[in-house]
Amino acid sequence: MSYVNSVLQPDETVRYATNIHWIIYWRGVLALALAIVFYVASLQSIDIHWLWSWLTLLTLLVAVVLLLHAWFRRWTTEIAVTSRRIIRKEGFIWRRTKEIALDKVESVDVDQSIAGRVLGYGDVLVYGTGQAIEAMRWIAAPIAFRNHVTAE
Numbered sequence: 001m002s003y004v005n006s007v008l009q010p011d012e013t014v015r016y017a018t019n020i021h022w023i024i025y026w027r028g029v030l031a032l033a034l035a036i037v038f039y040v041a042s043l044q045s046i047d048i049h050w051l052w053s054w055l056t057l058l059t060l061l062v063a064v065v066l067l068l069h070a071w072f073r074r075w076t077t078e079i080a081v082t083s084r085r086i087i088r089k090e091g092f093i094w095r096r097t098k099e100i101a102l103d104k105v106e107s108v109d110v111d112q113s114i115a116g117r118v119l120g121y122g123d124v125l126v127y128g129t130g131q132a133i134e135a136m137r138w139i140a141a142p143i144a145f146r147n148h149v150t151a152e
Contacts, residue, residue, distance in 0.1 A: 003089040003097070004080040016148035017080040021121035021140040024074060028067030035059035079136060081148040086126060088136060104128045108146045111135075116142075 004014060035056050042052030078089045086105070088098045105128055112122035122142035126133045126149065139145060 002078055003095075004078050004082070004087050007087065008082065009084065011083075012085075013083045015081045015083060015151075016145060017078070018140050018145055019079060020074045020077050020138045021119070022074075023115075023119060023121050024070045024138050025067060028063050028065075028070055031059055031063035031066055035063055079139065079145070081145065086133070086149060088133065098133050100126060100128045100131070100133055102149065105149060108149050110142045110146050112142065 004017065008014070038052055038056040038059055042049055042056055045052055072092070073090075076090060076092045078087070080087045081102075083102075085099050085101045090096045105126060107127045109125040109127070110122050111125070116122045120141055121138055124136045124139050124142045124145055126136075
């Protein structure tokens with residue numbers, strides 16, 4: 001059972017649920033591509049084959065760590081707009097949650113780069129009365145998220 005579903009109050013429904021965009025895998029994919037380049041270089045270099053092999057293994061290890069970290073972060077993050085509040089949960093064992101009642105929301109800011117507009121991700125900052133939820137970075141479909149927050 002998801003965290004959001006486990007904390008719903010009676011007569012509260014989920015309007016919209018999103019997650020971190022798949023773009024967070026870019027560092028791991030870049031490291032994996034670099035490992036492939038090093039592997040090809042190791043096949044073509046007879047003199048220093050051992051150096052290219054070590055670079056390949058080291059870069060491959062870094063790529064795996066980056067990819068697993070991104071997957072775990074995406075897997076353990078939940079962001080939802082319910083009929084009463086905005087809920088954000090991060091973490092697995094060490095859980096961090098932020099909630100704000102929809103009637104306390106003053107404004108919602110969306111920040112998207114050109115790449116974010118093309119690929120459908122961005123940062124969202126929700127301002128409440130007297131408080132602000134910190135920026136939710138790399139959110140998938142931030143405009144749809146904002147529209148569900150501001151919808152009556």
